[in-house]
């Protein structure tokens with residue numbers, strides 16, 4: 485895989501130039517504050533011990549405790565986790581929530597482990613990081629291939645060592661043990677609010693706006709559901725096994741597609757065995773074909789480096805709304821700019837997830853819980869305000885929305901560093 489950390493640093497350098505940021509800030513922001521590498525021995529069901537490798541990168545703590553998810557993926561490596569941790573710092577600053585940025589990961593294919601092995605791995609990872617995480621230090625959350633159940637194990641393991649209940653150590657927990665209403669669908673919902681703001685600027689009519697979503701996990705599925713309900717035309721969907729297109733242009737109902745996908749059941753109650761391709765009413769396409777099909781809004785909601793210099797020229801969308809982290813490389817950004825494709829960056833478009841994580845943590849610290857309506861009433865203004873601040877910054881600096889977001893965020897992070905005397 486291309487190194488996403490190099491891409492992240494390229495974007496930092498461009499934003500720093502636009503902001504005329506002093507070199508000492510750039511030098512400090514090019515290095516994570518802490519990198520924790522952990523060896524995690526797990527007794528497999530055959531009684532043999534296997535050691536997995538895990539990471540936690542605490543990138544910047546200038547604006548508050550470190551915050552960011554944990555991913556379980558066979559391709560996860562230190563460069564990926566460093567990039568994701570940096571993007572968390574930028575994301576939290578873009579939407580103005582009081583956190584720094586962090587990310588964690590374990591190099592593992594969780595579908596190859598039994599339920600018990602997965603639990604032992606998650607608990608051992610939590611023990612290995614015990615000294616470095618906590619509600620006032622660093623608060624993990626779900627990311628690719630991790631879910632509320634794993635957050636429950638992390639919370640339980642941490643609480644056992646601490647000797648008391650500590651729900652605020654992780655977010656994205658099940659509701660019954662201190663999770664927040666609305667957290668599950670928050671990233672998709674936040675992305676939808678951003679789309680609605682953009683639609684106002686571009687005068688898009690949902691009924692005439694064709695949307696293609698790559699990725700049908702927690703993020704892509706809920707986003708597609710909100711967009712479909714608002715009348716947008718969902719003409720393409722995909723997951724890691726392939727994609728489907730509606731050739732006659734009728735909008736796909738994501739709930740129906742999910743129902744077909746779920747028919748073959750799930751591993752560990754979370755990883756689907758089936759695919760969107762099980763929905764036989766539509767035409768099957770490869771992921772690559774899906775990304776280059778003509779549409780109005782293309783929504784990458786899967787992994788990094790999906791839109792690259794190899795395929796960006798073939799993208800025929802008016803807007804790219806990034807719900808994955810880092811789906812577009814800097815080369816593809818340049819091609820989109822040239823083609824006048826408007827790109828709404830990840831650090832803004834997918835920030836609804838961490839924003840509701842922030843609400844969950846606040847509720848945990850107060851032991852006072854909000855209704856779904858209260859969560860939503862607080863999420864929307866944050867997304868709307870952030871969108872408009874980014875839009876105005878991009879206009880002021882005559883730059884892209886990605887650079888607009890980076891300028892908003894890096895300015896806030898640098899100011900916090902300066903005030904605290906960190907540089």
Ligand code: GLU
Nearest residue numbers: 552553625627837838841
């Ligand atoms: N993994 C999500 C993200 O990339 C959420 C992180 C969080 O809630 O801390 O934004």
